[in-house]
Amino acid sequence: MAFSQSIRQAKVPKPCELCETDINIKWKCVQCNTLMCEKCKKIHLKVQTSIKHDIVDVKSSEAKKEMEHNIVTDNIPYSKVNDFKTKYEQFFAESVQKINQQEKLIIDEVRKYAKALREQLETEKQRIEKYITEKEKNIAEVKENLLNKQSNIQEILDSNQAAKVFSTYPEFNEKEIPNASFKAFPEETRDFFPTKENLKIISNLFGSLQNTKLPKVLPQVNLNVIKSYTTDQNMVLRVLIMDDKKAWISNHLTSTLRKINIDDTIKTVKDISVEVCNMTLTVNNDVLLSLVDSTGVSLLTTKSGEIKPILSVSSLLTLGIHVTKHNEIILGVTERGGTYNLTDKSCRKVIIFEMGGKQKKSYEYDKHKQRLFTVPYRITSNVNNDILVIDRTSDHGGRVVVLDREGQVKWTYQGNPQVNSGDKQFGPTDIVTTSVGHVIVTDFDNHALHVLSGEGDVLTCKVMEDQGIIYPMSLSIDTKGQLWVGCHSENEQTTDAKLHVVKMSF
Structure with missing residues (x-):
């Protein structure tokens, strides 16, 4: 006791x-x-x-x-301390490595520069030496010429023949004497002047130690499939989990919006013939729909099954749709006939509406007048009221763009080299956030789930193929905090798309 x-x-x-x-x-x-x-x-x-x-x-x-x-x-927090220790040791080693690399780089560059200076100085030396050699040769020739004439004069003088002396005189007048003068020596050459004062601030050249943030101790994430269901569809394009027993799933290729009951197996409660592009739950557990090739948003009243339009965006087509905790509608739109190639006439933006249909804000360009989106395909929000958008940039590629409410980009995510290397593009198709702000994104072609922190740090990036998750398309989180993953079957003809329940441990 x-x-x-x-x-x-x-x-x-x-x-x-x-x-x-x-x-x-x-x-x-x-x-x-x-x-x-x-x-x-x-x-x-x-x-x-x-x-x-x-x-x-x-x-x-x-x-x-x-x-x-x-x-x-x-x-x-043993694991957190150990994780921090490991991360700091790695951080320290990387810092030392950067110093060593910079040292080698500068030494190599200094050696190259010194070699170039020596070569330039050698060229200057050769120029001066050539000048000296030419002058030495000229002087030698003049001297030899003078000595020869001197010898000739002396020979004539020694002959004691006056007539010969006077007849030879004109040949040795001043004009005939070689001119031994030459141009002055060069006044300029090149010299090396070592820098001294700037060496006192060598940090400007080499770099310096500055304060920075310590590596983050990020939570360890485990993703484990605990239950799997088989549908009679070739894809689960969207899934909305109402509770652990009821859900809505959609497949636009078969024009099917289906309410299902979930127990040991999936049972169809109701089929509605409609081509759903995207859907989201309202605070009343009704469903808002953006429809394929539609310029409006419709409301599905879950109790009656009635669908009615509630707002329109004129000539623009609706794509991603989300209802925030403040009961706002966030809608991604594009012009009709739009492709991934943007023009001056393209309209790709995210719009916020009140539930009554009044527009509140619109985001199309950043503060530098650059486009924010190519195709705003899926949308969600987080605990900070930020807007998270899957921006599709090609048929098989895309990125995550996170905006604050002023429309400024907080961070973007374009995949992880651990999975997305070579021709394995990051192909996001859906995105959800947890109650504490973690972000989960599907990666369709790579059969992977990417889990990020609220700041965009990678918590884990896991290929789920070994647990049966193939071609993940859609995500939803139930009231127990479990992740539901709707998938595509392996081909268009097979109608056995899976719906998996994943336990997330942080």
Whole structure:
């Protein structure tokens, strides 16, 4: 008994399971089985998939009993410390490597530059030496000529023949004497002047140590398929999970919007003949639809099955659609007949509407007047009210663009070299966010799921083919926090597209 009490007294306070920082735990979500602080409770209840969750006081008997059975060591962040240690050691090694590389680069460049200077100086030396050689040769010739004439004069003088002396004189007058003068020496050449003062600020050349952010300790992510279902469709283009028993799935190729019940197998409740491009849940659990080749948005009332138009974007075609926690409609649009090749007449933008249809904002260009999107194919939002867009740039490629509410790009994501290298383009087809802001994106052709932090850091990038996920197309998160993945069958003729349930552990 004493040992048990000492263990209980040694417990490390358990932090909020959402923000992982606040240890003042006040609430528990019954459906998610998650303990949380006051701040995260408010955020959790605003998330679309958590609106109807039951939040109970941890002092209640059920929650208190749950807390008493927590394993003590689970609250000690051993893995986070080890992860930080590993990341910092890698960060330090990379910093040293960059210094070594810069040192080698500069030494190599200095050697090249010094060699070039020596070669230039050698060329200058050859020029001066050529000048000196020519002058030495000229002087030698003049000297030899003078000596020869001197010898001739002396010979005539020694002859003591006056007539010969006077007759020879004109030959040796001043004009006949070789001119030994030459141009002055060169006044300029080249010299090396070493830089001294600038060496005191060599950091301008080499670089310097500056403050930077330490590597982030990112949560470890596990993705495990816990259940799989087979449909009678060749694709699940979109999936909306209402709860763990009901869902809507769509296939535009067969003009099918289907309500299903999910148990051990999938059972069809209702089929509606409509070509759905994209769909999203409203706060009332009705469904908003953007339809193929349509300029409007329609509302499906889930209780009656009635579909009626609620807004129009004139001549533009609707693509991605999403309803935020503030009950706003975010819509991606393109001009009719648009391709991936943009022109001055192209219109590719994201528009925010009130639920009543009044336009609030529109995003088409960034602050540098550059286009934000090629094809705004899928849209969602996060806990910060940012707008996350899958921007398709080709038939098989695309990226994630994240905007703040002012329309400024916060970050973009174009795949991970771990999966997207060579001809394996990043091909996103759907995107969802969790209650704490993590981002999950499908990568269709690579059978992969990319999980990112709210800041765009890669938490994991996992090829799911070994767990049966082939050609993932659509995503939805249920009230338990489980990820549902709708897939494409391996060819257009096969009607056995899968719907998988994935447990996410962060």
